[in-house]
Amino acid sequence: MEDEQIVELSFRRDGTAVKEMQDKYGKLCMEIAGHILPDGRDAEECASDAFLRAWNSIPPEHPRSLKAYLARIARNLALDRYDYNSASRRSTALTDAFEELEGCICGDKDEPERAAEAGEFRTFLNGFLRAQPRDARIYFIRRYWYGESIEEIACSCRAGEEKVKSSLFRTRNRLREAMIKENISI
Amino acid sequence: MNESRFDTLMRSVDDGLLEEAETPHKNNRTWKVIAYAAVAACVCIAAVGMLTHPKAPGGVQTANPVKEVTEAQITELGYSLPLPDDAKNAAYSTVDSGAALPMAQVTFQSGGQEYTCRALKTESSKDISGISADWAQTLSWKAGTLEMQMNESNADNASWVGWYSADDGTQWCLSAQSADALSVLNTAQQIVDTLGYEMEVAPEGAKDVSYSAMLQDGLTVAETSFTLDGVKYAYRTASTSSVDENFADISGDSEKYQVSASTQVGWCNARIYYNMDGSGKLVWFDVVPGLLYSLTMSDGASQSALLDMAQQLYTPAQGDAG
Numbered sequence: 001m002e003d004e005q006i007v008e009l010s011f012r013r014d015g016t017a018v019k020e021m022q023d024k025y026g027k028l029c030m031e032i033a034g035h036i037l038p039d040g041r042d043a044e045e046c047a048s049d050a051f052l053r054a055w056n057s058i059p060p061e062h063p064r065s066l067k068a069y070l071a072r073i074a075r076n077l078a079l080d081r082y083d084y085n086s087a088s089r090r091s092t093a094l095t096d097a098f099e100e101l102e103g104c105i106c107g108d109k110d111e112p113e114r115a116a117e118a119g120e121f122r123t124f125l126n127g128f129l130r131a132q133p134r135d136a137r138i139y140f141i142r143r144y145w146y147g148e149s150i151e152e153i154a155c156s157c158r159a160g161e162e163k164v165k166s167s168l169f170r171t172r173n174r175l176r177e178a179m180i181k182e183n184i185s186i
Numbered sequence: 187m188n189e190s191r192f193d194t195l196m197r198s199v200d201d202g203l204l205e206e207a208e209t210p211h212k213n214n215r216t217w218k219v220i221a222y223a224a225v226a227a228c229v230c231i232a233a234v235g236m237l238t239h240p241k242a243p244g245g246v247q248t249a250n251p252v253k254e255v256t257e258a259q260i261t262e263l264g265y266s267l268p269l270p271d272d273a274k275n276a277a278y279s280t281v282d283s284g285a286a287l288p289m290a291q292v293t294f295q296s297g298g299q300e301y302t303c304r305a306l307k308t309e310s311s312k313d314i315s316g317i318s319a320d321w322a323q324t325l326s327w328k329a330g331t332l333e334m335q336m337n338e339s340n341a342d343n344a345s346w347v348g349w350y351s352a353d354d355g356t357q358w359c360l361s362a363q364s365a366d367a368l369s370v371l372n373t374a375q376q377i378v379d380t381l382g383y384e385m386e387v388a389p390e391g392a393k394d395v396s397y398s399a400m401l402q403d404g405l406t407v408a409e410t411s412f413t414l415d416g417v418k419y420a421y422r423t424a425s426t427s428s429v430d431e432n433f434a435d436i437s438g439d440s441e442k443y444q445v446s447a448s449t450q451v452g453w454c455n456a457r458i459y460y461n462m463d464g465s466g467k468l469v470w471f472d473v474v475p476g477l478l479y480s481l482t483m484s485d486g487a488s489q490s491a492l493l494d495m496a497q498q499l500y501t502p503a504q505g506d507a508g
Contacts (some may be wrong), residue, residue, distance in 0.1 A: 068202075072204075137207070
């Protein structure tokens with residue numbers, strides 16, 4: 001079923017909208033949550049909650065991209081759960097990715113200052129990513145947004161692990177250089 | 187490693203890029219077959235989840251939350267949704283969003299652009315746009331008694347302007363499929379004027395009055411510009427949490443002036459700058475509500491000219507009590 005039809009069902013308060021969302025994006029949400037949360041049960045709960053959140057928010061929300069909308073909800077729920085569980089300090093795929101990007105994240109800005117620059121940074125980051133080769137861009141987002149491992153990216157993108165690894169390395173360096181050039185820090 | 191900073195970095199990625207990353211292979215039948223198989227497997231898992239999750243709604247049809255109504259019915263509900271003068275093809279409806287009173291909505295065309303205007307009775311300012319997008323610009327500020335919001339997304343070609351009146355307990359929102367939020371703000375200004383609120387401030391007889399908002403040095407600055415007797419003026423306000431006596435200049439004017447002096451606007455400390463018979467600016471700070479002000483004029487500037495105009499425009503947020 002097309003996304004717009006699913007949104008339409010939700011607007012009509014037809015409960016099959018939730019099933020359609022789960023059918024279409026259940027795996028995606030599970031994977032996203034699973035890359036952040038080491039416990040499969042936590043990830044499953046976040047994925048389920050993502051569909052209920054979507055059901056409760058549409059309407060009045062009318063997402064232009066249902067896929068990205070659900071992915072964001074699942075990711076945010078998983079990050080919240082991760083914070084809640086953080087006392088255990090277990091390493092996950094995404095926390096490993098945090099470490100890799102550390103070189104790009106510097107400075108000592110306080111919250112209001114960073115909030116003020118968030119809009120500018122969004123423009124910068126999306127402009128930077130769009131200027132990258134398609135493969136490099138996809139590897140980068142799959143690694144640092146979806147939290148996939150190098151092996152998973154290599155498999156899903158049908159590329160060698162070394163290629164993915166070196167592409168990520170080069171993209172990180174280019175990002176760091178671009179941020180220095182534009183005097184951007186977060 | 188600061189994980190919230192990492193999140194700040196990656197939260198900024200556009201929906202379009204996320205979608206692209208999810209589909210690394212274009213037009214490849216083999217991979218499509220695998221993908222379909224995965225989705226089919228997912229259906230089973232998801233179906234089990236649906237059956238076992240206690241909060242999941244069943245496949246029960248309920249009433250459509252959007253109902254077409256007439257303008258008169260909107261008025262009966264206690265809402266007012268005035269339209270710009272050139273509006274056409276207006277269609278009114280209500281949207282049941284779970285609140286006691288449904289949300290009122292009108293879609294219309296104005297200046298070749300399609301708009302949706304919504305109103306909702308609510309106890310606090312909120313986003314009722316119903317639009318989920320990657321907002322490149324998110325501003326909120328006070329304009330008179332109104333709490334204003336403005337969001338703009340280039341990536342999703344969308345923008346909306348909201349205004350909340352605590353006096354009426356009503357939130358309005360005007361949205362358009364356009365990345366030009368200032369154009370939406372100008373249309374909203376007409377609706378706000380018709381509703382009887384004051385968003386912009388200009389003296390009687392002013393021409394070319396326009397209202398805008400922008401982000402400047404981390405502050406949301408609202409500006410009313412107008413022309414009076416051939417002189418261009420820009421009057422700005424911004425809210426700040428700083429109480430520094432050496433307050434910020436929000437005029438956006440970096441010209442070096444011949445004359446500068448300290449003065450006062452009402453009880454507020456002010457700084458005045460001008461060129462003899464040329465342009466000039468006045469900046470002042472009302473520390474009690476934390477509001478910065480500036481007034482620039484393009485010609486005929488003098489201490490008295492700037493102070494006289496400031497006195498006409500400036501209405502203390504806290505009334506005359508100081």
